[in-house]
Amino acid sequence: MRKSYRVKKEKEFQRVFHQGESIANRQFVVYRYHQPEQKHFRVxxxxxxxxxxxxxxxxxxxxIRQSLTDLKPNINPEYDMVIIARKPIVKMSYHEVKKSLVHVLKLATLLPKEFELESRTSYENEKTY
Structure with a gap:
């Protein structure tokens, strides 16, 4: 993810924490701060x-970064967000992390409610030689 998509400075983090809203599930806490003039989201x-x-x-x-890169075209561009990982994430696979992240981003209205993850490739569709 490019530097222009990152919240880096302490001042920016504090603004998101203090002036933004928080939404959580078991694996993540997401703080979001509305920035209507922004061209793309920052995280x-x-x-x-x-x-x-x-x-x-x-x-x-x-x-987390790879999941966000995959979801980038669907994420609402008008927000700065800070994602905080919680303990249960340690034992999760990439696909479980991505699914949980989609869930919390939907709760935060950063992804459209109708957004669905593409199902993983099934073995029935693969050719055998």
Whole structure:
């Protein structure tokens, strides 16, 4: 994800926390702050040291960033958001993380309610040689 899509500065994080709204499920807390003049959404990702060592935390952040990259065309561009990972995410696969992220983004109205994830490739559709 490009730097222009990131919330990086402490001041920006604080604005999202203090002036924005929070929405949560078991795996994530999402803070959102409306920015109507913005061309595209911006996101900050926070993974606490309580969730594991640096390798684990970076792995989780990669899952979240990749999920957001996949969802980018559908996410409402008028928001800054901060995504905070919670403990249950540590044991989840990429697809479970993405599904949970879609759920919380729908609750936060950052994704359209009618948005559905594409199903994973089934083995019946694959050719065998």
């Amino acid at each position: 900050g990702i926070s993974v606490s040291k309580k969730l594991g060592n640096a390798v684990t935390r970076n792995h989780l952040k990669r899952y």
